Amino acid sequence: MMTATTVLSRPSINLWGIGAGVLAVVLALPVLVVAGYLFEPSGEVWRHLVETTLKDYVVNSLLLMLGVACGVLCLGVSTAWLTSMCEFPGRGVFEWALLLPMAIPAYIIAYTYTGLFDFAGPMQSWFRGVTGLGYGDYWFPEIRSLGGAVLMLTLVLYPYVYLLARAAFLNQSLCVLDVSRTLGNGPWRSFFKVALPMARPAIVAGLSLALMETLADYGTVQYFGVSTFTTGIFRTWYGLDNAAAAAQLSAVLLLFVFTLVLMEKGSRRRARYHHTTQRHQGLDRFRLSRGQAWGAWMICGGTLFFGFLLPSGQLLTWALTTAEERLDGQFLELILNSLLLAGVAALLALMLALFFGYARRLQGGWLVASAVRIASMGYAIPGTVIAIGVMIPFAALDNQMDEWMRAQFGWSSGLLLSGTLVALLFAYLVRFLAVSLQTVEAGLGKIRPSMDEVARSLGSGPREILRRVHVPMLKGSLLTALLLVFVDVLKELPATLILRPFNFNTLSVRAYELASDERLADAAYAALSIVAVGILPLILLSRSITRSRHAKST
Amino acid sequence: MGVFWPNQQGRGTHVNISGAAVIKSAKHPEAALKLLEFLVNAESQAWYAKTNGEYPVRDDVPPGELLASWGEFKKDGLNLGQLGRFNPEAVRIMDRAGWK
Numbered sequence: 001m002m003t004a005t006t007v008l009s010r011p012s013i014n015l016w017g018i019g020a021g022v023l024a025v026v027l028a029l030p031v032l033v034v035a036g037y038l039f040e041p042s043g044e045v046w047r048h049l050v051e052t053t054l055k056d057y058v059v060n061s062l063l064l065m066l067g068v069a070c071g072v073l074c075l076g077v078s079t080a081w082l083t084s085m086c087e088f089p090g091r092g093v094f095e096w097a098l099l100l101p102m103a104i105p106a107y108i109i110a111y112t113y114t115g116l117f118d119f120a121g122p123m124q125s126w127f128r129g130v131t132g133l134g135y136g137d138y139w140f141p142e143i144r145s146l147g148g149a150v151l152m153l154t155l156v157l158y159p160y161v162y163l164l165a166r167a168a169f170l171n172q173s174l175c176v177l178d179v180s181r182t183l184g185n186g187p188w189r190s191f192f193k194v195a196l197p198m199a200r201p202a203i204v205a206g207l208s209l210a211l212m213e214t215l216a217d218y219g220t221v222q223y224f225g226v227s228t229f230t231t232g233i234f235r236t237w238y239g240l241d242n243a244a245a246a247a248q249l250s251a252v253l254l255l256f257v258f259t260l261v262l263m264e265k266g267s268r269r270r271a272r273y274h275h276t277t278q279r280h281q282g283l284d285r286f287r288l289s290r291g292q293a294w295g296a297w298m299i300c301g302g303t304l305f306f307g308f309l310l311p312s313g314q315l316l317t318w319a320l321t322t323a324e325e326r327l328d329g330q331f332l333e334l335i336l337n338s339l340l341l342a343g344v345a346a347l348l349a350l351m352l353a354l355f356f357g358y359a360r361r362l363q364g365g366w367l368v369a370s371a372v373r374i375a376s377m378g379y380a381i382p383g384t385v386i387a388i389g390v391m392i393p394f395a396a397l398d399n400q401m402d403e404w405m406r407a408q409f410g411w412s413s414g415l416l417l418s419g420t421l422v423a424l425l426f427a428y429l430v431r432f433l434a435v436s437l438q439t440v441e442a443g444l445g446k447i448r449p450s451m452d453e454v455a456r457s458l459g460s461g462p463r464e465i466l467r468r469v470h471v472p473m474l475k476g477s478l479l480t481a482l483l484l485v486f487v488d489v490l491k492e493l494p495a496t497l498i499l500r501p502f503n504f505n506t507l508s509v510r511a512y513e514l515a516s517d518e519r520l521a522d523a524a525y526a527a528l529s530i531v532a533v534g535i536l537p538l539i540l541l542s543r544s545i546t547r548s549r550h551a552k553s554t
Numbered sequence: 555m556g557v558f559w560p561n562q563q564g565r566g567t568h569v570n571i572s573g574a575a576v577i578k579s580a581k582h583p584e585a586a587l588k589l590l591e592f593l594v595n596a597e598s599q600a601w602y603a604k605t606n607g608e609y610p611v612r613d614d615v616p617p618g619e620l621l622a623s624w625g626e627f628k629k630d631g632l633n634l635g636q637l638g639r640f641n642p643e644a645v646r647i648m649d650r651a652g653w654k
Contacts, residue, residue, distance in 0.1 A: 052649035053649050240642045240645050
């Protein structure tokens with residue numbers, strides 16, 4: 001028996017390590033290609049950037065991150081705690097409804113808020129009508145500003161924190177909270193002293209996801225005229241026509257990302273959190289007094305209203321006015337294309353994430369650790385930069401292959417990689433693997449190593465443990481990972497725009513095309529579809545999290 | 555509210571275009587050329603003027619009713635082929651001037 005186990009396990013462990021290394025290099029290819037431009041001389045343009053706009057890029061990006069961090073932490077953690085641990089009217093609805101803003105792309109919510117709150121919008125027109133004031137007579141918060149961008153991004157990104165914090169709160173062994181209560185801690189003290197510190201890895205994971213999205217956002221800041229790194233990269237690449245300087249800006253942006261990743265890992269490194277029991281009793285939520293319940297309702301209701309009801313209501317109004325001319329066979333094709341892309345990408349990302357996460361659990365060495373880190377870098381890199389990093393090597397490969405085929409067989413193979421969905425799916429994986437990976441890793445981290453050890457001592461190999469022990473225990477996390485990527489791909493714009501095959505349109509591309517023609521009302525239709533498609537999996541997701549909690553408690 | 559034509563005393567109002575071109579590696583250049591010729595013939599241009607409200611590229615085709623009501627104006631004669639060439643420099647000037 002002993003020899004059998006050793007023989008079974010050794011080679012597969014090495015395979016995990018080598019596989020992770022090779023895959024990470026492939027996934028890092030676009031970034032490496034872009035980084036390769038660092039060595040192109042571009043001193044003069046760089047000097048121009050330093051003299052003029054670089055300071056704006058740095059300051060605005062930092063302020064944007066700071067603002068969004070504060071926003072998503074406040075909204076995400078408070079709503080997660082209220083819906084998972086407190087009892088108040090409407091809680092059951094908020095539980096899933098608070099995920100809804102996630103289905104709205106940041107640039108779409110920016111369009112709708114601009115439509116609502118700018119000078120000619122209904123809010124200011126109403127205000128002028130009531131007060132009789134004219135242009136310049138009164139002060140009204142400018143939605144197209146840095147503060148506006150912070151607000152937009154916060155409203156659609158807080159669900160990352162909400163989702164992960166809520167899963168953490170629900171998964172916390174209630175015994176710990178019960179102990180805290182018997183020791184005389186009230187709800188507030190239990191929250192700050194016990195629940196919050198224990199949920200910290202999950203909260204920081206959610207925060208870093210939201211901040212990576214913030215750094216990669218292009219649509220919102222571009223529309224609001226806020227100069228950040230992403231708009232700077234676009235401007236340098238397409239405006240100044242200098243790929244080298246744009247790549248150098250991207251490299252500085254990468255430093256920001258790297259800092260975030262380190263911050264997230266650092267927050268987890270100091271302590272490991274394992275719950276001492278998997279036995280949970282039925283949730284005994286805190287009963288709120290009338291005043292408290294009102295406050296809880298206002299926090300959750302306000303978040304839901306401004307993050308989802310208001311913008312989607314505006315979209316719906318716009319869509320209804322254009323429905324007749326927009327509903328046709330083309331539209332069905334758009335939906336099918338989008339579902340296909342998002343589904344395949346999410347599944348591939350999940351498989352890769354499980355592989356990386358598990359390789360890391362099996363083999364804690366520097367090779368796997370850095371492979372995992374490299375594989376999750378893509379998330380904060382703007383889609384455009386990834387798209388170009390994918391396009392350059394794939395096109396070169398395609399051309400070589402084509403040349404060879406023509407020379408050998410007199411037959412042209414065309415653009416096998418860069419002209420098909422392969423390039424696009426690859427770009428999605430590079431971009432969104434981090435979403436899957438962080439969720440899977442956070443889930444794996446909650447499973448005590450002693451589980452592995454027990455299974456190993458009973459004679460199971462690593463693959464069998466993964467299949468029979470970890471995957472069933474991780475079901476909630478795996479579903480979360482799958483759906484997060486699904487919705488992200490559905491919303492993704494710049495990479496899709498650049499890499500989609502000819503005559504292949506998706507909902508996001510169509511929404512963008514119409515919106516950039518200032519046809520906001522026409523764009524609403526495709527935008528609303530993205531929201532609608534994105535909503536269904538979110539509901540399922542929320543249900544499954546609650547159900548896995550119930551299953552454990554019985 | 556009214557229509558304002560900038561730069562009438564100077565070089566004239568800048569005009570942007572909806573353009574079409576044939577790429578060097580096109581598989582059917584003759585067919586592409588025929589399409590372009592079709593797009594700029596008098597009948598097609600009259601259709602464009604009526605349907606999407608753009609100024610026709612041909613002088614012998616009158617603009618749509620609304621545009622015609624705005625009257626004549628002095629157009630900038632800049633060769634649009636130069637736009638791409640001078641764009642980076644223009645962006646630098648904007649950067650230095652703090653335009654966003």
